Amino acid sequence: MQSRTYTYTLYSAFGLAMGAVLVLTGFADYDELHAMLQLQNLRLLFTFAGGLGLSALAFVSLHFAGYLRLDQKILHPGIVPGSVAFGFGWALTGACPSVMIAHLGQGKVPAVATVAGMVMGVYLYRYLQPRLLRWDTGTCGA
Amino acid sequence: MGEYLSWWQGALAFGALTVLFQLLLRAPLGVSGSWAKLLDRKGEKEKEAQREAMQESNAFLEATLAEFGEQQVESAELEGSGVSTEPASKRPPVPWLAHVLFLGSIFVGAMLTTFLRGDLAIQMELSALHTQYSGGSIHIWITLLIGGLFVGLGTQMAGGCTSGHGLSGCANMAPASLLSTALFFMSAVIFSLLLEGI
Numbered sequence: 001m002q003s004r005t006y007t008y009t010l011y012s013a014f015g016l017a018m019g020a021v022l023v024l025t026g027f028a029d030y031d032e033l034h035a036m037l038q039l040q041n042l043r044l045l046f047t048f049a050g051g052l053g054l055s056a057l058a059f060v061s062l063h064f065a066g067y068l069r070l071d072q073k074i075l076h077p078g079i080v081p082g083s084v085a086f087g088f089g090w091a092l093t094g095a096c097p098s099v100m101i102a103h104l105g106q107g108k109v110p111a112v113a114t115v116a117g118m119v120m121g122v123y124l125y126r127y128l129q130p131r132l133l134r135w136d137t138g139t140c141g142a
Numbered sequence: 143m144g145e146y147l148s149w150w151q152g153a154l155a156f157g158a159l160t161v162l163f164q165l166l167l168r169a170p171l172g173v174s175g176s177w178a179k180l181l182d183r184k185g186e187k188e189k190e191a192q193r194e195a196m197q198e199s200n201a202f203l204e205a206t207l208a209e210f211g212e213q214q215v216e217s218a219e220l221e222g223s224g225v226s227t228e229p230a231s232k233r234p235p236v237p238w239l240a241h242v243l244f245l246g247s248i249f250v251g252a253m254l255t256t257f258l259r260g261d262l263a264i265q266m267e268l269s270a271l272h273t274q275y276s277g278g279s280i281h282i283w284i285t286l287l288i289g290g291l292f293v294g295l296g297t298q299m300a301g302g303c304t305s306g307h308g309l310s311g312c313a314n315m316a317p318a319s320l321l322s323t324a325l326f327f328m329s330a331v332i333f334s335l336l337l338e339g340i
Binding site for chain 1: 146147148149150152153154155156157159160161162163164165166167168170171173174177178181234236237239240241243244245246247248249250251252253254255256259261262263264265266267268269271272282283284285286287288289290291292293294295296297298299300301302303304305306307308309310311312313314315316317318319321322323325326327328329330331332333334335337338
């Protein structure tokens with residue numbers, strides 16, 4: 001059983017590391033991300049794909065060694081429209097949910113608008129989901 | 143602006159983050175999930191209370207089983223009592239404050255790193271290029287608000303983002319995450335190219 005101190009310390013440490021890595025890799029730089037999305041400079045794509053590949057290798061190895069149970073999100077109807085919508089927002093803002101926070105940390109004041117939009121989007125989804133989008137996202141009670 | 147990490151250095155960094163997060167916290171790294179929980183304090187508090195009640199019930203059940211034996215307990219009426227005979231979830235519960243600290247620390251980490259690189263400054267734009275694409279220094283606020291709305295709506299609808307689906311989900315080889323990652327990357331590229339053309 002994790003103590004609260006342990007949990008709070010580690011979540012904070014990982015947040016700091018995440019913020020640092022987003023800046024150091026250039027994910028928090030709109031021009032760099034734009035160059036990737038324009039397929040002009042694929043460095044960020046290789047960074048991401050490399051990170052994904054290394055993580056997958058580690059997880060699968062740990063799984064077969066008996067140290068990790070693979071935890072798989074379920075396939076549900078929201079994945080397709082949600083991912084397409086997210087991609088659109090990413091192209092417009094140069095930000096995903098972590099990068100917009102990094103933008104604020106870098107002193108980019110307009111990122112306040114990105115964050116405001118994000119918050120609105122979360123609440124909009126919560127409004128729509130039980131009314132129009134009745135599918136199980138597998139997160140009930142999680 | 144300075145130099146950025148090479149692709150393999152960045153890959154190692156993201157890989158380490160994803161794997162260590164899972165191993166040390168026994169939870170998948172996922173920023174949009176943290177956002178959702180940040181914005182649902184009431185719901186999270188309710189879940190914490192439910193988990194505590196469940197743990198209490200489980201403790202009573204264990205003590206009862208130890209005292210009276212399994213057969214006796216099974217014949218008793220448990221239906222509708224709210225007592226679970228299933229083991230409690232193996233994933234440790236994450237307090238709401240942990241999500242707040244996580245997201246807040248991303249801010250601090252980015253700020254510190256930017257400061258150490260000598261780039262920290264109050265700026266009224268993301269970049270000159272972004273301002274140009276948005277159509278001016280007033281328009282950037284609208285573009286970012288609308289874009290942010292789609293990021294929020296989209297990530298909640300998809301159930302994950304670049305870290306949740308892209309890193310953790312794909313690392314777990316979840317078909318849902320592999321699909322989502324491919325789709326949001328393709329979508330971002332296509333929309334970026336289309337917007338460039340406008």
